[in-house]
Amino acid sequence: MSKLTFPRMGESWRAFKMLLEDLGNDVVVPPRPSKRTLDLGVRYSPEFACLPLKILMGTYLEAIEMGADTIVTTGGVGPCRAGEYALLHHKMLKDLGHDIKMVVFEPPRIYPFNFIKNVWTLNKNHTSVRGIIAHIKRGWRKVQALDNTEKLSHIIRPRELSRGTTTKVYQQVLEWIDCAYTTKQIIDAESAALEALRSLPQHNGQDxxxxxxxxxxxxxxxxxxxxxxxxxxxxxxxxxxxxxxxxxxxxxxxxxxxxxxxxxxxxxxxxxxxxxxxxxxxxxxxxxxxxxxxxxxxxxxxxxxxxxxxxxxxxxxxxxxxxxxxxxxxxxxxxxxxxxxxxxxxxxxxxxxxxxxxxxxxxxxxx
Amino acid sequence: MKAYLGIDVGSVSINIVVLSEAGEVITGLYLRTMGRPVQVIQEGLRQAAEYIPPDIEIAGVGSTGSGRYLAGVMVGADVVKNEITAHAVAASMIEPDVQTVFEIGGQDSKIIILRNGIVTDFAMNTVCAAGTGSFLDQQAARLDIPITQFGDLALQSCQPVRIAGRCTVFAESDMIHKQQMGHQIPDIINGLCEALVRNYLNNVGKGKEVLPPILFQGGVAANIGIKAAFEKALGKPVLIPKHYDIMGAIGAAQLAREEVGNGATKFKGFKITGLPYRTGSFECDGCSNVCEIVEIYEEDKVIGRWGSRCSKWDII
CATH class of the missing domain: 3.40.50.11900 (Rossmann fold)
Incomplete structure (x- = not known):
C-alpha cells in the first residue's frame, strides 16, 4: 500500500494524520524541520528559491527515507511562486530518482473537480460521501482545537510566573488532543488543554x-x-x-x-x-x-x-x-x-x- | 569614589569604559577582538585596572554587543543589554536632544530614531554586511592603505567615480573595474564612501525621517570620508561625539548605574583577569534540533551555556 506524507506546518500534522488514516491511508508523519532538513533542502534546491521551498524539499526527502511514496500538498493561484512549488518539488524529486506521486489540492472554489478527484484518490476505504464529510468535519475540529490551544499559549506565556512552564504544559496538552478521536473526545481534550494552560500560576500582566x-x-x-x-x-x-x-x-x-x-x-x-x-x-x-x-x-x-x-x-x-x-x-x-x-x-x-x-x-x- | 564599568564586546572590537558618577569617561579602551573575546576581555580589564585611580570603587557593571552574554557571565554584570539600547542611551547622555543616531560597526550598522529622548524606531542591516567596518578594512588592506588614512584620501578626491553599493561583491568588482580603467585611488575611495552611505540610507534607513541633531558613532565614524558623504547626501550636519568608538560601552556603564542604584553590584572584581577560562561544546541529542551547546568554564566550573533552543541547558 502506498505511504502518504504532507508538508509539516506547526502542529496541524496531528489532524492531517488522523484524517488521512480515517480514509484508509498509511501515513508517514514528516519530522520536525531540523538542521539536517535544511541541509538536504539547500543542497537540492535552486539557490535563489525561498526558504519554504527549501525546507519542504528537505522534509520530503526525509519523509521519502522513512518510506513515503506519495505527497499530498496544496497548489495555489495568484502571483506568488509558491503556487508552482508542488510541480517544482515533483520534478526535483524525480530528477533525484524518487518515483513519487503527488496529490495537489488547488483552491476548491476555483477547481471543484480537482478537489473531488483528489479526495477520490485518497479515499482508500471507499468511504461514503457522508462518511468523508464526517471525517473532514472531525479533522477540522481537531485543527481548531490545536489552533485554539496555541493561541492561548501565546497569551499565557508572557504572564507565567516560572519561565518555561507554559511551553512544558503546552507540549503535554498537545498529546491529549493528539490522542482524542471522536468529536466529543476532541472537544473534551480541548477544554482540558485550555484549562491546564489557564490554571498555570501567572502574574497580573500589567507590563x-x-x-x-x-x-x-x-x-x-x-x-x-x-x-x-x-x-x-x-x-x-x-x-x-x-x-x-x-x-x-x-x-x-x-x-x-x-x-x-x-x-x-x-x-x-x-x-x-x-x-x-x-x-x-x-x-x-x-x-x-x-x-x-x-x-x-x-x-x-x-x-x-x-x-x-x-x-x-x-x-x-x-x-x-x-x-x-x-x-x-x-x-x-x-x-x-x-x-x-x-x-x-x-x-x-x-x-x-x-x-x-x-x-x-x-x-x-x-x- | 564610585564608578561604573561598561563592556561592549563586538565582532571587531572590544571596548571597556570606566564611567564616573557624573557620567564622565575616566578610562576608555578600544581593543581589537581578533577572534579571541575571552582573552581580550581579560587583557582589557587588566589595562583598565592599571589606569583607574586607586580610590575608585566599581559600583556596577554593564555589558553589551554581540558577546554581551559571554562578558556578562565572565565579569558578573548587573545588566546585559542589546547594543541598540546601549547606543541610544549613550547618545542621549552626550546630546540630550538627539533625534537620529547612525551607528556603523564592524559587522552591523544601525539607525536609531529618537523623539523627546525615547527610541521610537530603529533598524539594523539585514542580510548583507555591505557598508560596515569589516568591508572597509578589507578594501584598505587590498589597496595597501592604512585604514586610518582612508577618510583623508577620500577628501582629496576631485572627480566623482560611481561604485555600486548594494553588495560587497558588486562593490569590489566595480572598484577593480574602475581602478583598471585608470581612475585615481582617492576618487575610487570617495566613490566607495558615497556608495556605502547611499546603501546605508537606502537599506538601513529606509523610510525613516532623519532629523537633526544627528550623531554618528561606531568605529566607522573615524572615517571622515564617510562623514562627508553623509553630510553631502543629507544636506545636514552630522556630529561625531568625542568617544564615538566606545559609545556602546558608555551606554552599558550608564545602564549599569541605573540598574544598580544604591544596591550592591555583582561584579566579581578585577581578579578575573588572572583566572583561566576555557570553552567547550557538544551536540545535544535530546531532539531532532541537535543544538550545538557551547559551555564556558571558569577554572573548573561551568559559568554559562549558549546555543540551546529550549531551556534544557539553561540551569547551571
Whole structure:
C-alpha cells in the first residue's frame, strides 16, 4: 500500500494524520524541520528559491527515507511562486530518482473537480460521501482545537510566573488532543488543554506588551522556520497575536472570503488596493487592524526574496508613521544563529516598553 | 569614589569604559577582538585596572554587543543589554536632544530614531554586511592603505567615480573595474564612501525621517570620508561625539548605574583577569534540533551555556 506524507506546518500534522488514516491511508508523519532538513533542502534546491521551498524539499526527502511514496500538498493561484512549488518539488524529486506521486489540492472554489478527484484518490476505504464529510468535519475540529490551544499559549506565556512552564504544559496538552478521536473526545481534550494552560500560576500582566505578527504563511505557521520567534517573544514578556492560522486560511480558500478576510482587504485598500500575491495585502491590512486595536508593535516575518512581502515591507514605513505603531521586519533564510534576531527582538521590546511607559507618564524612560 | 564599568564586546572590537558618577569617561579602551573575546576581555580589564585611580570603587557593571552574554557571565554584570539600547542611551547622555543616531560597526550598522529622548524606531542591516567596518578594512588592506588614512584620501578626491553599493561583491568588482580603467585611488575611495552611505540610507534607513541633531558613532565614524558623504547626501550636519568608538560601552556603564542604584553590584572584581577560562561544546541529542551547546568554564566550573533552543541547558 502506498505511504502518504504532507508538508509539516506547526502542529496541524496531528489532524492531517488522523484524517488521512480515517480514509484508509498509511501515513508517514514528516519530522520536525531540523538542521539536517535544511541541509538536504539547500543542497537540492535552486539557490535563489525561498526558504519554504527549501525546507519542504528537505522534509520530503526525509519523509521519502522513512518510506513515503506519495505527497499530498496544496497548489495555489495568484502571483506568488509558491503556487508552482508542488510541480517544482515533483520534478526535483524525480530528477533525484524518487518515483513519487503527488496529490495537489488547488483552491476548491476555483477547481471543484480537482478537489473531488483528489479526495477520490485518497479515499482508500471507499468511504461514503457522508462518511468523508464526517471525517473532514472531525479533522477540522481537531485543527481548531490545536489552533485554539496555541493561541492561548501565546497569551499565557508572557504572564507565567516560572519561565518555561507554559511551553512544558503546552507540549503535554498537545498529546491529549493528539490522542482524542471522536468529536466529543476532541472537544473534551480541548477544554482540558485550555484549562491546564489557564490554571498555570501567572502574574497580573500589567507590563505585558502586545505584538501582532504578520507575514508569509509558511514562516508564520512553522516555528522551526522562524527560530521559535513567538516563544522567544513570550519569554521577553510579549503577548503575540498571529494574523494567520491554518483554520482561517483554509476557510478563506475553500468556499468564499470570510468577513475577517474582507475586513483585512478593506483595511489595506488605501495603501495596497491590489493583490500582490502571497499574503502581501494581508500583511498591510492586518498591521492596520492591529494598530487600531491598540497593539504596541508589529513584527513582519518573511522568507528572504519573497516578492509579496518585499512589496508590503516597502509600504509598511508609511503605515507605521500614519498609525504611530513601530514595525520590525525579519527576512529569514538558512541562518540558524539566533543572536542577531534576539538582539533585535530585545531592542524592539525595550522600545515598545519605553513608549508605553512614556504614554502612561511613568518616570524612567530608560528600561 | 564610585564608578561604573561598561563592556561592549563586538565582532571587531572590544571596548571597556570606566564611567564616573557624573557620567564622565575616566578610562576608555578600544581593543581589537581578533577572534579571541575571552582573552581580550581579560587583557582589557587588566589595562583598565592599571589606569583607574586607586580610590575608585566599581559600583556596577554593564555589558553589551554581540558577546554581551559571554562578558556578562565572565565579569558578573548587573545588566546585559542589546547594543541598540546601549547606543541610544549613550547618545542621549552626550546630546540630550538627539533625534537620529547612525551607528556603523564592524559587522552591523544601525539607525536609531529618537523623539523627546525615547527610541521610537530603529533598524539594523539585514542580510548583507555591505557598508560596515569589516568591508572597509578589507578594501584598505587590498589597496595597501592604512585604514586610518582612508577618510583623508577620500577628501582629496576631485572627480566623482560611481561604485555600486548594494553588495560587497558588486562593490569590489566595480572598484577593480574602475581602478583598471585608470581612475585615481582617492576618487575610487570617495566613490566607495558615497556608495556605502547611499546603501546605508537606502537599506538601513529606509523610510525613516532623519532629523537633526544627528550623531554618528561606531568605529566607522573615524572615517571622515564617510562623514562627508553623509553630510553631502543629507544636506545636514552630522556630529561625531568625542568617544564615538566606545559609545556602546558608555551606554552599558550608564545602564549599569541605573540598574544598580544604591544596591550592591555583582561584579566579581578585577581578579578575573588572572583566572583561566576555557570553552567547550557538544551536540545535544535530546531532539531532532541537535543544538550545538557551547559551555564556558571558569577554572573548573561551568559559568554559562549558549546555543540551546529550549531551556534544557539553561540551569547551571
Amino acid at each position: 505585558v506588551l502586545r505584538v501582532g505578527i504578520v507575514g508569509e504563511i509558511y514562516v508564520l505557521l512553522e516555528p522551526a522556520s522562524n527560530l521559535e520567534m513567538e516563544e522567544t517573544l513570550g519569554n521577553l514578556g510579549v503577548e503575540v497575536e498571529r494574523s494567520m492560522f491554518l483554520t482561517g486560511w483554509t476557510r478563506d480558500n475553500t468556499w468564499k472570503d470570510t468577513t475577517e478576510r474582507k475586513t483585512v482587504t478593506e483595511a489595506a485598500a488605501p495603501y495596497l488596493p491590489e493583490l500582490v500575491g502571497g499574503h502581501g495585502r494581508d500583511t498591510i491590512g492586518n498591521t492596520i487592524l492591529y494598530a487600531k486595536r491598540g497593539f504596541d508593535g508589529i513584527i513582519q516575518i518573511a522568507p528572504f526574496t519573497c516578492i509579496p512581502e518585499i512589496v508590503s515591507r516597502t509600504i509598511l514605513p508609511r503605515v507605521s508613521r500614519d498609525y504611530d505603531i513601530p514595525v520590525l521586519t525579519f527576512f529569514l533564510d538558512e541562518q540558524t544563529g539566533k543572536a542577531g534576531m534576539s538582539t533585535r527582538l530585545e531592542a524592539f521590546t525595550d522600545l515598545m516598553r519605553r513608549k508605553k511607559r512614556s504614554k502612561l507618564g511613568q518616570g524612567s524612560l530608560i528600561v
